Amino acid sequence: MIPNQRSLFNIPDDVAYMNCAYLSPLMRLVVEAGDWGLRRKVRPWEIEVKDFWEEPNRARRLFAALINADPEGVAVVPSASYGMATAALNLPLRGGETVLVLADQFPSNVTHWTDLAAANGATLVEVARPVDSDWTPAILEAINAGTGIVALPNCHWTDGTLIDLVAVGARCREVGAALALDITQSAGAMAFDVGAVKPDFLVAAGYKWLMAPYSVGFLWVASQHRAGKTLELGFIARAEHPRFKHLSNYDMPFEVGGHRFDVGESGNFALMPAACAAMKQLVEWGPAAVQETLAAYTAPIADWARQRGLMVADDRLRAGHFVGIRFPGGLPERAVQRLATRNVFVSQRSDSLRITPHLYNTEADRARLLDGIAALLEAPGQEVA
Ligand SMILES: Cc1ncc(COP(=O)(O)O)c(C=O)c1O
Secondary structure (H helix, E strand, C coil), X not given: CXXXXXXXXXXXXXXXXXXXXXXXXXXXXXXXHHHHHHHHCCCHHHCCCCHHHHHHHHHHHHHHHHHCCCHHHEEEECCHHHHHHHHHHHXXXXXXXXXXXXXXXXXXXCHHHHHHHHHHCCEEEEECCCCCCCHHHHHHHHCCCCEXXXXXXXXXXXXXXXXXXXXXXXXXXXXCCEEEEECCCCECCECCCHHHHCCCEEEEXXXXXXXCCXXXXXXXXXXHHCCCCCCCCCHHHECCCCCHHHCCCCCCCXXXXXXXXXXXXXXXXXXXXXXXXXXXXXXXXXXXXXXXXXXXXXXXXXXXXXXXXXXCCCHHXXXXXXXXXXXXXXXXXXXXXXXXXXXXXXXXXXXXXXXXXXXXXXXXXXXXXXXXXHXXXXXXXXXXX
């Protein structure tokens, strides 16, 4: 178990921020690293050519450590959508095949597949939400010889319900389907093993559980795709770190590896040091320990809700860093806004009240949250669908 880490953040005592799945707060040391990075360009004459690669390469190593992958396969991208667009550019899909996604899946891992399917005479298939929240059997059953691509998260963004990606990966290999993953809602907060799941492409936006600034994310590419097509044709992704004086050698080949897929200007002087500082801290904590600590924190919230007749997925079927609460008659009117007036910050996603704490949350925060939900139950107001 990791002891409480609130002192690393700048969160007032009376704020119960439980919305990490929306935007994580930045740690003080992350802001300092970003400030240092931004200020470097105040004195550009001190910036050396190697500095364009050093921080992104450090970020590759740190992200790779968090997902147990090789850093050579990691690309620096600005968003999950950018990573998925790269995956869609490289995964073949034949007419009559299907692309499998979940009901209500986050759009960054749906819309590229809708377009790719339409362009190739293929179809998008949504796995319906199982009544018992156990996605894995439903997904395994839906994958068949006609499945071309399986595009999934690690846990559902609305309520944290889990998908067993090791089992799904094995099934994909059995039928010859490609696997594209968006682990934005778990990377950094839950252990992940690329070697066990064996995806083709994997993306994570950085501004949630990776605790990085907005507009930084990572894409990991399996070795068989590392010479694939890139969205951009930028010079920064070319082989043999170009010396700036030779840039008009337009035939310079692209790197083979994650670096090939980097967004232009991946050596972002402000964002990269900040993202590295955040991921360094996560590596020190260890995603498995973060998960264990947050699971212990959320279990009493889930129990409390169930005792009051509210619906929460079984603990073995939900990620420990999420509690998605559903109300039998629908969410009380303006639930999120009413909680916010008590300085309790959570989200509504679909019909789920999504509570996503982190290591900065205290027992006082939890009491504040439960008092707020109790008040909603006492005066639910007009029910909304
Ligand atoms: C599952 C998931 N993926 C990705 C994102 C962010 O996507 P993007 O980086 O494309 O803006 C979110 C944001 O809520 C998300 O919940």
